[in-house]
Amino acid sequence: MEKELNRILSKHQETGGNIISILQDIQETFGYIPEDAVNWFSERLNIPAAKFYGVATFYSHFRLKPRGKNTITICCGAACHIKGSKELLEHVREILSIKEDEDTTEDLKFTIQEATCIGACNIAPVVLINNSVYGNMEKDKLSKLIKGFVDEDEFIGY
Amino acid sequence: MADNQILIRVCLGTSGKAADGEKVISLFRMHIQRHGLDGSVQKRCVVKKVGCRGLCSRDLLVDVIIDGRQTTYQNVTPSMVERIVQEHLLRGNPIDEWAVKEDYAEFTSRQYKIVLGPCGVIDPENIDDYLKMNGYRALKKALTTMTPEEVIKEVKRSKLRGRGGSGFLTGKKWEICRSQPDKTRYIICNVGEVNRALAEGNPHAIIEGLIIGGYAIGASQGYIFIRERYHLSVERLKKAIKQARERGFLGENLFGTSFNFDITFSFGTEAFICGEETALMECIEGKRAMPRLRPPYPAEKGLWGKPTIINNAETLSNIPIIIGKGSEWFSTIGTEHSKGTKVFTLSGKIKNNGLVEVAMGTSLRTIVFGIGGGIEGNRKLKAIQVGGPSGGLIPYSMIDMGLDYENLQKMGSIIGSGGMVVFDETDCIVSVAKFFMEFLQRESCGKCVPCRLGTTRMLELLTKITEGRATMKDIEALERLSAIMSTSSLCGLGRTAPNPVITSLTHFRDEYLAHIRDKHCPAGVCRALITYTIIEDLCKGCGVCLRKCPAKAITGERKKPHVIDQSLCIKCGICFQSCKFKAIIKE
Numbered sequence: 001m002e003k004e005l006n007r008i009l010s011k012h013q014e015t016g017g018n019i020i021s022i023l024q025d026i027q028e029t030f031g032y033i034p035e036d037a038v039n040w041f042s043e044r045l046n047i048p049a050a051k052f053y054g055v056a057t058f059y060s061h062f063r064l065k066p067r068g069k070n071t072i073t074i075c076c077g078a079a080c081h082i083k084g085s086k087e088l089l090e091h092v093r094e095i096l097s098i099k100e101d102e103d104t105t106e107d108l109k110f111t112i113q114e115a116t117c118i119g120a121c122n123i124a125p126v127v128l129i130n131n132s133v134y135g136n137m138e139k140d141k142l143s144k145l146i147k148g149f150v151d152e153d154e155f156i157g158y
Numbered sequence: 159m160a161d162n163q164i165l166i167r168v169c170l171g172t173s174g175k176a177a178d179g180e181k182v183i184s185l186f187r188m189h190i191q192r193h194g195l196d197g198s199v200q201k202r203c204v205v206k207k208v209g210c211r212g213l214c215s216r217d218l219l220v221d222v223i224i225d226g227r228q229t230t231y232q233n234v235t236p237s238m239v240e241r242i243v244q245e246h247l248l249r250g251n252p253i254d255e256w257a258v259k260e261d262y263a264e265f266t267s268r269q270y271k272i273v274l275g276p277c278g279v280i281d282p283e284n285i286d287d288y289l290k291m292n293g294y295r296a297l298k299k300a301l302t303t304m305t306p307e308e309v310i311k312e313v314k315r316s317k318l319r320g321r322g323g324s325g326f327l328t329g330k331k332w333e334i335c336r337s338q339p340d341k342t343r344y345i346i347c348n349v350g351e352v353n354r355a356l357a358e359g360n361p362h363a364i365i366e367g368l369i370i371g372g373y374a375i376g377a378s379q380g381y382i383f384i385r386e387r388y389h390l391s392v393e394r395l396k397k398a399i400k401q402a403r404e405r406g407f408l409g410e411n412l413f414g415t416s417f418n419f420d421i422t423f424s425f426g427t428e429a430f431i432c433g434e435e436t437a438l439m440e441c442i443e444g445k446r447a448m449p450r451l452r453p454p455y456p457a458e459k460g461l462w463g464k465p466t467i468i469n470n471a472e473t474l475s476n477i478p479i480i481i482g483k484g485s486e487w488f489s490t491i492g493t494e495h496s497k498g499t500k501v502f503t504l505s506g507k508i509k510n511n512g513l514v515e516v517a518m519g520t521s522l523r524t525i526v527f528g529i530g531g532g533i534e535g536n537r538k539l540k541a542i543q544v545g546g547p548s549g550g551l552i553p554y555s556m557i558d559m560g561l562d563y564e565n566l567q568k569m570g571s572i573i574g575s576g577g578m579v580v581f582d583e584t585d586c587i588v589s590v591a592k593f594f595m596e597f598l599q600r601e602s603c604g605k606c607v608p609c610r611l612g613t614t615r616m617l618e619l620l621t622k623i624t625e626g627r628a629t630m631k632d633i634e635a636l637e638r639l640s641a642i643m644s645t646s647s648l649c650g651l652g653r654t655a656p657n658p659v660i661t662s663l664t665h666f667r668d669e670y671l672a673h674i675r676d677k678h679c680p681a682g683v684c685r686a687l688i689t690y691t692i693i694e695d696l697c698k699g700c701g702v703c704l705r706k707c708p709a710k711a712i713t714g715e716r717k718k719p720h721v722i723d724q725s726l727c728i729k730c731g732i733c734f735q736s737c738k739f740k741a742i743i744k745e
Contacts, residue, residue, distance in 0.1 A: 018444035019444040020427070020441065020445075055444070058446040059447075060427075061386070061427035061429075073387075077351075078505075078506075078547060078577065079506055082506055082507065082585060115387070116430055116601070118351075118387060120173060120176075121351075121511075121577060121579070122214035122215065122503055122504070122511040123173045123214050124505055133172050133175065133176045135173055135176040135214075
């Protein structure tokens, strides 16, 4: 961990430490923001850990808990909402057995999250799996898509 | 385009990518090579990826142009490629059954594409394509033949207004910034939701506009503020910046002048509040995105305390056009106080979902029924929401209204992000308003009391109405809260947050009253207010609903009419959906 943190630190040293950029880099490296990483940066940059915490909890994008290997993002913007994004979300929770107050499967294979608008309203409802966008989504289509990941660990198509 | 050429254009915007666009491109290339097509038809074959061309609901769209004759194919899948190559490319017979029909012409002919013009035509990842369409010529013109003051004057004369937020005159804003004594100034391009297609389809126009803006206000540093999640936009903008730098459009002493300019990225994260100028700057500075008190305005004291201009990508994409073609030409488009065009994402219950650009002043009827092709399933249009979550709900009766800044303001709406969502008779207006309030309540940054508490209380009241627990006093409370929030919130988010509620209360009051007085949801959406009943005469007693009911609320003997116990029913609607005999009614 130390090695990676040093790499991030060297990248930000000259700019004086933009908290959002540091958190983004931490999250990209570890998949979430570990408390230890924040304390480590807090000491070296002389910025109170509370400041990091304040920023990390302000933006829904930052996670304080480990993330699953694959992330399923369901867009819940207006256009997707009226085309049934809520049903899709409930459906994904059901097939992956993720409880109401949680967002990650126990085996850390999947994390689900809601997005506000991802700007692809014209193909609503939209689901992102990792970085790929899938439009005009339906429950059955989504089940097949997710199954592709469950079986092969990596998506091989549907 | 050269005569002796076959050109194939494949849409690779976000939607095109989602429709297997990349696979289709590689299949085209493979088949062309395999057939030795270049040799056998004596023409050069070019397969090109282009940005979004608008009609995303028919993706994948593919153009085949032979000797200037264009055929556009819709809903193309990888399995269709071989036949197109065989019949159209090799034998010269277009496949009519796969080609777009007349409604496609309807979709395109009523639009006025200036900003989106090159999207869908040029390869967004190739600067030469943009240069061929007079790209960067406006920049050269501005830098080598005009002073910054002249550029500002030209933009002022065009009467271009910010394509988002409050619609302030762009030239005026630039002028205020230029007149500041502080010589370190910044210009920021905000790439919001609707701008995404611009960044994907024609990123160089944004960059050119940003450089010209920098020259006009005297900034040497530009920022592109974009959400990390817009992967494709980021990737294309990054490529475009790299190419522009290589060709000397970015860097030092541009076009032999003393003007230096470069662009850096600032990756925002998911937060609606970042659409507010001062909150956006806080975010770039690495802090919680909470709006600042104004004045001072950003043009006077913005990023890092320096004079700063924030324009969105659509506004900036208009700049090269204004400088290139002149303000006089530009101001012939649109209405008296709203010049030019506006890009909208047309979505919701509409046949032709997509990205459209219309001249300011175009009526909603033209957009929804002309370009949009009408309502899905030919149901009745109920309302149109313009301007994103904090826009107003415009009823069917006002559909002949021309879209411009003034009319939208009169309607209690905003041009905002340029989202346009269409609702039909199966949508409940109260739950639509509640949905938007849920969003705004979650996105309120919490800095000022009217917005933080106002959105929370409003959401509670709307929830009460949808659950049938409200009284007439709650409507008064909603109206009172709306007035307080729209006058005393710190920023635009709080001030516009009541818009969906105010406009729906004005135009759809009956629907609110039905929920409150009659405990009835006319659209049959609000769960607490609907009842499912089995019609005795139609029920065959097949037992499907009985087996499927998760609450065990349905009883009855086989082959005899079944009954729903209302006290047990959880109103999930599974019985309603599963009955083959349409024996269950929803009221």
